[in-house]
Amino acid sequence: MNRLYCSGTMTNDQDSKSGKLQKLSIGARLASAGIFCLITAGIGVLWAAANNHISLRRLLGICGFKQRFDLPCPGCGWTHAAQAFFTGHIIEAFMIQPAAAFFCIVAVIAALFALHRAVFGINFGFLKNLFGSTAGISLLLISAIIVILAGWVVTLIRAILENSGH
Numbered sequence: 001m002n003r004l005y006c007s008g009t010m011t012n013d014q015d016s017k018s019g020k021l022q023k024l025s026i027g028a029r030l031a032s033a034g035i036f037c038l039i040t041a042g043i044g045v046l047w048a049a050a051n052n053h054i055s056l057r058r059l060l061g062i063c064g065f066k067q068r069f070d071l072p073c074p075g076c077g078w079t080h081a082a083q084a085f086f087t088g089h090i091i092e093a094f095m096i097q098p099a100a101a102f103f104c105i106v107a108v109i110a111a112l113f114a115l116h117r118a119v120f121g122i123n124f125g126f127l128k129n130l131f132g133s134t135a136g137i138s139l140l141l142i143s144a145i146i147v148i149l150a151g152w153v154v155t156l157i158r159a160i161l162e163n164s165g166h
Contacts, residue, residue, distance in 0.1 A: 022123060023121040023122070023123075024117060024121040024122070024123050028117070028121075028123070029117065029118050029121050030118070032114040032115075032117035032118040033114070033115075033118035035110070035111075035114040036111050036114040036115045036118060039107050039108075039110060039111040039114070040111060042107070043086050043107070043108075043111075046079070046082045046083050046086045047083070047086045047087060049079075049083055050083035050084070050086065050087045051087070056079060060079065063075070063076055070163070071156060071159055071160075072152070072155045072156060072159050073152075074148055074149070074151070074152040076097070076155055077096050077097035077100060077155055078097055078099075078100040080096050080097070081093040081094075081096040081097035081100035081101050081104070082100055082101075082104055084096055085100075085101055085104040086104065097151055097154075097155060098150070098151045098154050099147050099148050099150060099151025099152070099154075100151065102147055102151075103144075103147070113127065
């Protein structure tokens, strides 16, 4: 008998009678396909902007925080880092804005999982546990805030050193 076990017990995504993984509903598969398409479209826009096919400056404008305080805001460098990342300059992206490069990796992984869910209709247990609970979502939000603040600290230190002449 072909049963899937995890430490001798079935996971939440397995049918208790057959031991097979539960398939996602059509709605969940379409939602996953939509997520994949949105992430892919965002990557395409960033790639097109990096290759001068479109201009994001008109859409995004100039950073008012930086103009007012002469320091980078938490989002400064994100667009340039993402453009570098999605044109294959991954190390450069980390040098420009580490948090943005990290979130680019997360976006690629999320797109791959969404594509897999849409095509094969398999629900990943760890994703259900992560996104299906308040504790999981809180952990994701706190982690994201820490990564964003850490990236901002790096860009602030870099800006302060550049302004002081080092």
